[in-house]
Amino acid sequence: MAACCDRAEARGVRVGLSIEHAVSLIGSRFVAILPFTPEADRTALAALGRWALHFTPVVALHPPDGLLLDIAGCEHLFGGESSMLALLAARLDRLCLPSRIAIAPTIGCAIAVARYHAAPHNNVSVEQVAEVLFPLPVTALRIDDVTADTLAEIGIHTIGQVHRIPRTDLAARFGGELLRRLDAALGLVPEHVEPHRPVAPLSEFHDFDGPVTNLAVVEFVAHELLTCIVERLSAQQHGARILEYTIRHADRTQSVVRQSLTRANQNLAHIWSVLHPQFQRLQSPFGVESIRLEVVASDTVSAHQIPLWRDDVIESRGDTERAFGELIDRMAQRFGNAVVFAALRVDTYVPEQAYTTRPHTDTQTDKGAPNQNVNRPSRLFEEPEPARVLAIVPDGPPARVEWRGAAFGVQFARGPERLALPWWSAPVMPARDYFEVQLTNGRFVWLFRESDSGRWFVHGEWA
Amino acid sequence: MSGLHEAVRRVAVKYGSESAHPTHDRFETGWAEIDAALQGGLNVASVHEWYGAASAADGRKWSAPIGILAYLARQAWRKNPSAYCAWVGRTCLPYPCALENDLLSRMAFVAVHDAASRLWAIDAALRCAAVAVVVADGSQFPMSATRKLQLLAQTNRKPVLLARPPWECDALSAAQSRWLVSLKTEKCPWPRWIVELQRCKGLPMTFEKRWCVEWQRVTGRIHLSTALAGDAGQAQTTSRAVERSA
Numbered sequence: 149m150a151a152c153c154d155r156a157e158a159r160g161v162r163v164g165l166s167i168e169h170a171v172s173l174i175g176s177r178f179v180a181i182l183p184f185t186p187e188a189d190r191t192a193l194a195a196l197g198r199w200a201l202h203f204t205p206v207v208a209l210h211p212p213d214g215l216l217l218d219i220a221g222c223e224h225l226f227g228g229e230s231s232m233l234a235l236l237a238a239r240l241d242r243l244c245l246p247s248r249i250a251i252a253p254t255i256g257c258a259i260a261v262a263r264y265h266a267a268p269h270n271n272v273s274v275e276q277v278a279e280v281l282f283p284l285p286v287t288a289l290r291i292d293d294v295t296a297d298t299l300a301e302i303g304i305h306t307i308g309q310v311h312r313i314p315r316t317d318l319a320a321r322f323g324g325e326l327l328r329r330l331d332a333a334l335g336l337v338p339e340h341v342e343p344h345r346p347v348a349p350l351s352e353f354h355d356f357d358g359p360v361t362n363l364a365v366v367e368f369v370a371h372e373l374l375t376c377i378v379e380r381l382s383a384q385q386h387g388a389r390i391l392e393y394t395i396r397h398a399d400r401t402q403s404v405v406r407q408s409l410t411r412a413n414q415n416l417a418h419i420w421s422v423l424h425p426q427f428q429r430l431q432s433p434f435g436v437e438s439i440r441l442e443v444v445a446s447d448t449v450s451a452h453q454i455p456l457w458r459d460d461v462i463e464s465r466g467d468t469e470r471a472f473g474e475l476i477d478r479m480a481q482r483f484g485n486a487v488v489f490a491a492l493r494v495d496t497y498v499p500e501q502a503y504t505t506r507p508h509t510d511t512q513t514d515k516g517a518p519n520q521n522v523n524r525p526s527r528l529f530e531e532p533e534p535a536r537v538l539a540i541v542p543d544g545p546p547a548r549v550e551w552r553g554a555a556f557g558v559q560f561a562r563g564p565e566r567l568a569l570p571w572w573s574a575p576v577m578p579a580r581d582y583f584e585v586q587l588t589n590g591r592f593v594w595l596f597r598e599s600d601s602g603r604w605f606v607h608g609e610w611a
Numbered sequence: 612m613s614g615l616h617e618a619v620r621r622v623a624v625k626y627g628s629e630s631a632h633p634t635h636d637r638f639e640t641g642w643a644e645i646d647a648a649l650q651g652g653l654n655v656a657s658v659h660e661w662y663g664a665a666s667a668a669d670g671r672k673w674s675a676p677i678g679i680l681a682y683l684a685r686q687a688w689r690k691n692p693s694a695y696c697a698w699v700g701r702t703c704l705p706y707p708c709a710l711e712n713d714l715l716s717r718m719a720f721v722a723v724h725d726a727a728s729r730l731w732a733i734d735a736a737l738r739c740a741a742v743a744v745v746v747a748d749g750s751q752f753p754m755s756a757t758r759k760l761q762l763l764a765q766t767n768r769k770p771v772l773l774a775r776p777p778w779e780c781d782a783l784s785a786a787q788s789r790w791l792v793s794l795k796t797e798k799c800p801w802p803r804w805i806v807e808l809q810r811c812k813g814l815p816m817t818f819e820k821r822w823c824v825e826w827q828r829v830t831g832r833i834h835l836s837t838a839l840a841g842d843a844g845q846a847q848t849t850s851r852a853v854e855r856s857a
Contacts (some may be wrong), residue, residue, distance in 0.1 A: 472695050472719075472741035479721055479732060487722050491707035491715060503707040508719060523828050526678035528706035552672070559798040590794030591666070591674075592802035592826075608706060610802035610826055611663070611674040 150184040154246070186212070196245075197344045203236065208341045214262070216255060218341045229271050237269055255341065256333030257281055260288035260307070274335075281333055282308030289329040295322055307333070319495035320570055327495075350443040352376045359398035359435025366395070366436050367427050370405075371420060373441040378416045381446060387412030388419060390444035398434040405430070410480070410508050411473025412447035418474045422481045476508045497567045498577065499528060499607060523584075525594045525608035532605035535595065545583055546595060551606050556587035564597075582607070636768065638687045642835040648818045649811065655687070656768040657787035658761045660749060662775050664793050675703035675774035676792040678826060679804065680746050682833040685714045687744040687770045695719055697736035699729050700748025703774045709831065726751040730759075733771065737763040749773030758785040780809075787812050795823060802826040803836055 149165045161170045171179055193209055200207045203226070206218035219232065226232035229251050240247040250261035252272040257280070261270050264284045272280050281288075284307050287296050299322075304310055310318070310330060319327050332339040352373040360366060370393060381388055389412050393405040405426045413419060449470070479488045489505040496502055536550040545561035563583030569576070579599040586592050592610040597603070637652040646652045653659055666674040680703075688696045696714060698704065701722040707715055719742075721732045729747055736742045737760070749757075752773070764771050773786065780791065789810040795803035803825040808816075823836035 468693055468695075468741045470741075471739055475697075475735060475739040475741065476719065478735055482731065483721070483723055483728065489720050489722070490718065491710075491720060493708060493712075493715070499706075499708070505720070523831070524706060524709045526681060526705055526709045527674070528708075552666075560800055562800065586799065586802075588796070590796035590803075609666075609674065611677045 189213075194344065203232070206341055206343045209344045210259065214259070216258070216341050218343075219251070233269055233271055252280075253277060254333055254335045255339045256289065256329060257335075259290065260284050260333060264288040277334060278311075282306060282311065286310055289326070289333060291326055291329055295326055298322070316495065320497075321572070324495060350377060350380060350446065351440060353438065353440045355438045356436060359437055361432065361435040363427070363430060363432065363436075366430070366432070366439065367424070369439055370423075370427060370441070373439065374420060374423070375416060377441055377443060378414055378419065381443065382414045385448055386446045387414040387449040388443050388445075389413075389447050391419070391423070392442050392444050393423075394440045394442070395430070395432070395436055396438045396440075397432050398437050403430060403432075406444075409473065410476040411469055412449050413470065413473060413477075414449060415470075415474065418477070422477045425481060472508075480507075496569075498569060499524070499567070525592075525610050527611045528594075528608040529606070532596070532607045535604045535606050537595065537597070537604040543581070543597075546585055546604070549585065549587060549593075549595070549604075549606075551593075556589060556591075558585055559588055560586040566599075567596075568599075638690055638770065640683060641686055642822065642824065644835055645806075645822055648808075648820075649814065653683070653687075653770065654787055654813075655690075655770050656765045658757060658764050658771040658773060658785070659683075659788045660757075660773045660775050660784060660786040660790065662777050662780050662789070662791045665777050673776040673778075675748065676804065677703055677705045677774070678709070678802070679792060679806070679824065679833055680772050680774055681705050681710055681714075683772055684744050684746045685711060687772075688714060688717065691743040692717070694743035695741055697721065697732070697742050697745045698747070699723065699732045699736065699745065700774070702750075703748040711831070726756070730756050733760060734763060737767050737769055737771065742769065744770050744772070746772045747774070749775045750779065752784075754783040754785065761785040761787065786810075799825070801828055 149161065149163050149167070149170050151163065152161045152170070156170065156174055159175075160173045165173075167181060171181075189212060190209075193211060193213065193215070197207045197209050197215055200215055200217055204217050204219045204222040208216040208218075210216050219229070223229045223232050226235055233249055233251055237247055237249055240249075248262045248265075248268045250258045250265065250270045250272060252258035252261055252270075253274045254277065257272060257277050261272055261280055261284070264287070265280070270280070285305060286299050286307055286309075289307060289310075299305070299310070304313075307330070310326070311334075315327060318330075328337065331337040354369050354373060356369075373393075374391075377388070377391075388409060390406065390408045392407075393403075395403045395405065397403065405423065407419075407423050407426065409419070409422070476488055485507055488508070490508050491503050491505055494502055494504050533551065537546045538548040539545065540547045543564075545563060546558050549556045549558060561583050562585075564581035565583075566579055566581050568579035578601070580596040581599065582594060582596045584592065585595050593606050594608040594610075595604060595606055598605070636655040637649070638655055639646050639652040640649075661676050661680060663673045663675045666672045684696050684698075688694070692713070695717045697719050699721045701724050704720060704722060710718070719736075721736075723729055723732055729749075730752065733745050733747050736745045752760075752775075757773075760771055760773075777791075780789075788808065791807040791809055793805045793807070795805055797803075803823055806822050806824055808820045810816075824833050825836045826833055
């Protein structure tokens with residue numbers, strides 16, 4: 149059983165039962181059993197999404213059976229939010245589609261209320277968000293089953309109960325995702341609708357008369373296709389984010405040249421400069437038969453004013469982002485994506501896990517965890533470096549340190565600051581007692597002692 | 612408005628009323644005594660070399676003055692907070708948790724090792740209009756490389772803060788200023804460094820060239836040491852008092 153009607157559900161039929169069990173529960177010979185076809189369902193949902201474009205231009209699919217409509221600015225065309233809600237329900241009813249609808253200030257709240265509120269149709273104002281959300285079950289936050297089960301085990305069933313737990317405890321115990329979902333539902337962090345666009349992807353194609361072995365010709369055609377694509381993107385005020393060339397060879401194999409751009413870009417010279425090196429590595433001993441260029445992902449770009457004096461004058465934030473994106477693209481092209489990165493704080497006490505690196509993309513709105521503790525060294529070693537330490541009293545501060553082949557006395561020591569992972573985390577990391585230590589040569593280092601083995605390490609320094 | 616100022620400046624340059632590479636544009640270090648000595652702070656359109664201290668007994672390992680560089684990078688970046696800061700060089704990357712949130716969110720790290728790659732990355736960052744300041748590992752850079760960077764910094768009017776090892780202190784360089792950072796060895800409950808200005812083109816070196824700076828636990832920033840800086844400390848205290856009364 150993948151789904152059933154309300155009447156069957158009233159008789160105790162639940163998703164996951166076998167057909168025989170479900171039929172026996174209904175106890176009737178007149179049961180319609182249809183095959184479960186998820187692909188067909190998705191196609192039908194996409195068709196319903198196109199139908200919903202009557203109400204707003206921004207419609208997203210929320211599989212398996214939901215639609216997200218961004219109605220900001222459209223509601224007055226239908227006489228306000230309440231009228232629009234009633235109209236939408238009536239239209240769906242006319243299509244014989246039972247519906248649960250919620251209008252809310254945030255996407256998370258709308259989804260939670262539509263799927264879990266007792267009333268099928270709701271209009272939630274900004275002031276009512278917390279009041280409506282808090283009684284709903286935690287699963288309404290779109291969290292994974294493991295997190296939901298763990299919360300249930302410790303007696304937390306509603307969003308309100310989750311909200312009452314201190315944020316640092318939540319992040320430490322369940323990771324950032326639960327907090328992010330909660331914040332998104334309450335409108336504390338932005339969440340955007342990824343619109344479902346029922347349009348064909350932008351592409352250009354060239355079929356050679358015969359196999360072409362001269363790769364200079366292939367490069368020329370690839371550049372011409374790119375020129376056409378960029379012109380079409382510019383006309384739509386769009387920029388390319390991901391481009392993909394599919395090159396078919398005469399021996400029936402094909403090569404794919406794919407390039408992701410840091411920011412949406414419609415600068416032909418720049419895009420070709422990062423694509424061109426990949427074409428120089430192309431090999432086709434039997435010749436190329438055809439070449440196709442497709443825009444896999446694109447995004448809107450702000451209008452760009454042509455500068456009056458020089459082309460590098462930064463006029464707006466959009467220009468800054470465009471220029472920065474081109475710089476990162478060039479660096480990533482030369483050194484690889486892993487070498488060019490941004491850093492983001494993570495809510496954890498373990499120093500080496502307290503940040504993460506990620507590529508620069510403008511779709512990321514997460515600013516990371518706040519800086520809760522500034523008492524951290526300016527440099528953290530890639531691996532803690534073993535040291536031999538003498539302490540005057542057991543578990544006391546260091547009095548003498550041997551490190552990197554030299555021995556130092558200790559002028560000043562502050563600590564310990566115990567840092568440990570929660571007991572439920574895996575793998576288990578032994579607790580560490582950190583000391584800020586000034587050596588006799590003046591260096592300030594960050595030492596720690598492992599609680600189980602008693603071994604000492606130097607983990608960083610104030611350089 | 613910055614774009615308009617830039618356009619007006621270009622017209623002034625075109626008609627000869629202003630130099631194409633102004634040298635008066637400075638960013639404050641935030642250290643009153645040093646700013647006063649430098650006549651307003653460090654030159655924006657220049658390369659500034661900061662020599663770290665040796666960190667191993669054999670003298671072949673060194674510690675880049677990352678804390679000071681991160682602090683100065685933020686001071687320079689604050690003049691144009693919509694822009695980015697590029698940090699180049701794998702061996703002198705800062706611990707991100709020690710950086711302030713605003714700067715960290717506008718920071719691009721380029722973890723390359725060899726000198727040629729670092730030079731290429733600094734060159735590209737300086738030519739990019741979206742970058743406000745470049746901090747880099749400048750070890751093994753020959754004179755020609757520093758000359759190139761100095762010219763690029765002048766042309767693009769951006770500061771370059773280079774971290775260099777102590778054994779390159781006598782190497783030829785075209786940088787506008789050269790600073791030597793050494794550890795303060797007296798006992799202290801927080802890190803302190805001696806910064807010594809060894810060279811600053813365009814300034815008569817008639818003033819005191821050594822200062823003591825220290826890391827503050829509360830803010831995570833670096834301040835001029837008030838306890839042991841003598842006259843420098845007094846100057847800093849006075850400026851703080853003025854700020855409070857204002």
